[in-house]
Amino acid sequence: MRPKRPPAISRSLSESLRAGDGEDVLVTGGAGYIGSHTVLQLLLAGSRPSSWTTSRTPPRSLSREWPSLPGIDIRDKEALEKVFASTTFDAVIHFAGLKAVGESVHKPLLYYNNNIIGTINLLEVMSAHGCKKLVFSSSATVYGWPKEVPCTEEFDLSATNPYGRTKLFIEEICRDIHISDPDWSIILLRYFNPVGAHPSGHIGEDPRGFPNNLMPFVQQVAVGRRPALTVFGNDYSTNDGTGVRDYIHVVDLSDGHISALQKLFDGSEIGCEVYNLGTGKGTSVLEMVAAFEKASGKEIPLVIAGRRPGDAEIVYASTAKAEKELHWKAKYGIEEMCRDQWNWASMNPWGYGCPDPAD
Numbered sequence: 001m002r003p004k005r006p007p008a009i010s011r012s013l014s015e016s017l018r019a020g021d022g023e024d025v026l027v028t029g030g031a032g033y034i035g036s037h038t039v040l041q042l043l044l045a046g047s048r049p050s051s052w053t054t055s056r057t058p059p060r061s062l063s064r065e066w067p068s069l070p071g072i073d074i075r076d077k078e079a080l081e082k083v084f085a086s087t088t089f090d091a092v093i094h095f096a097g098l099k100a101v102g103e104s105v106h107k108p109l110l111y112y113n114n115n116i117i118g119t120i121n122l123l124e125v126m127s128a129h130g131c132k133k134l135v136f137s138s139s140a141t142v143y144g145w146p147k148e149v150p151c152t153e154e155f156d157l158s159a160t161n162p163y164g165r166t167k168l169f170i171e172e173i174c175r176d177i178h179i180s181d182p183d184w185s186i187i188l189l190r191y192f193n194p195v196g197a198h199p200s201g202h203i204g205e206d207p208r209g210f211p212n213n214l215m216p217f218v219q220q221v222a223v224g225r226r227p228a229l230t231v232f233g234n235d236y237s238t239n240d241g242t243g244v245r246d247y248i249h250v251v252d253l254s255d256g257h258i259s260a261l262q263k264l265f266d267g268s269e270i271g272c273e274v275y276n277l278g279t280g281k282g283t284s285v286l287e288m289v290a291a292f293e294k295a296s297g298k299e300i301p302l303v304i305a306g307r308r309p310g311d312a313e314i315v316y317a318s319t320a321k322a323e324k325e326l327h328w329k330a331k332y333g334i335e336e337m338c339r340d341q342w343n344w345a346s347m348n349p350w351g352y353g354c355p356d357p358a359d
């Protein structure tokens with residue numbers, strides 16, 4: 001039976017999505033930030049997503065509708081086997097993984113174990129069950145400190161921390177398995193900086209503990225959970241001295257996955273292809289803060305600090321390849337990203353949970 005559509009979510013945002021052909025798509029990490037938005041866009045596009053999570057329960061407001069399987073750790077191969085034995089999946093979108101850069105420096109084995117061993121297990125079980133279509137969450141982190149911008153998919157790759165290396169290694173593993181078995185069709189999506197939330201305000205980003213990324217931190221300052229944003233460096237060679245990134249609305253990013261899936265199913269020879277998902281526009285930290293202040297009407301107090309080790313100066317995407325081959329292009333700008341982020345934050349100041357005594 002096709003899952004029911006979440007009632008509280010407007011369909012309007014997805015009108016431009018072609019209805020899917022009812023593919024059975026397994027989504028690992030489907031309750032995470034990008035995963036939950038993608039599951040929603042899949043439902044709206046007519047695919048039949050199944051997802052599981054080990055990190056948290058599905059978003060509370062959508063839990064009755066959420067196509068969830070019992071919590072499974074992708075390192076548990078037996079459990080993976082059972083899932084694949086019970087359903088024939090047409091494709092997998094693989095989000096599950098750890099993603100905190102700082103934590104990965106202190107616990108590299110945890111990252112290699114979770115991200116790499118988990119992915120190898122998944123690929124082995126997929127292969128054994130003849131499911132050889134994959135969309136993988138990679139990251140712009142594989143461009144390291146790019147020598148020039150915009151970053152094109154052909155740039156040399158590097159990583160400056162264990163988290164980044166897991167993305168790099170998994171990309172290489174995917175290229176190798178395709179060489180060994182051309183039946184595989186794999187799309188590697190390199191995300192730039194996903195921000196914002198679903199415009200319904202029902203799902204958004206809710207990092208555990210201290211937020212590492214800019215916009216979750218800004219959001220927590222706006223709702224009074226943190227006193228000020230620390231700006232990491234104002235001496236870069238950029239217009240206002242602060243770091244420049246390519247922020248992309250999470251709904252646009254999720255739609256990029258639908259486009260990737262459509263490509264996997266359109267009969268073309270794919271092999272193992274990589275695409276940037278960004279807007280192609282760079283925005284500084286101060287510009288982003290100003291846009292958020294405008295959208296929220298809240299002042300964000302700033303503390304200027306030194307550069308964060310490992311941070312690049314300017315990173316933004318070339319979007320030409322995704323536009324041409326995936327027929328996908330980001331629709332939203334930073335105003336919409338900040339509007340929707342604030343909508344989610346103001347409706348859910350404590351994210352999915354209750355006030356954390358440690359906050």
Ligand code: UD1
Pocket residue numbers: 101102139140141164192193194212213214215217229230231232233242243244245285308309310311
């Ligand atoms: C970071 C990760 C990257 C990961 C990406 C996921 C690092 C070094 N890189 O990228 O591997 O794929 O998140 O989205 O962590 N900033 C502040 N104050 C803050 C937080 C951030 O000024 O409290 C600045 C940063 O210096 C940077 C910009 O905001 O200039 C964006 O930072 P962030 O959101 O952490 O993303 P990235 O560093 O691009």
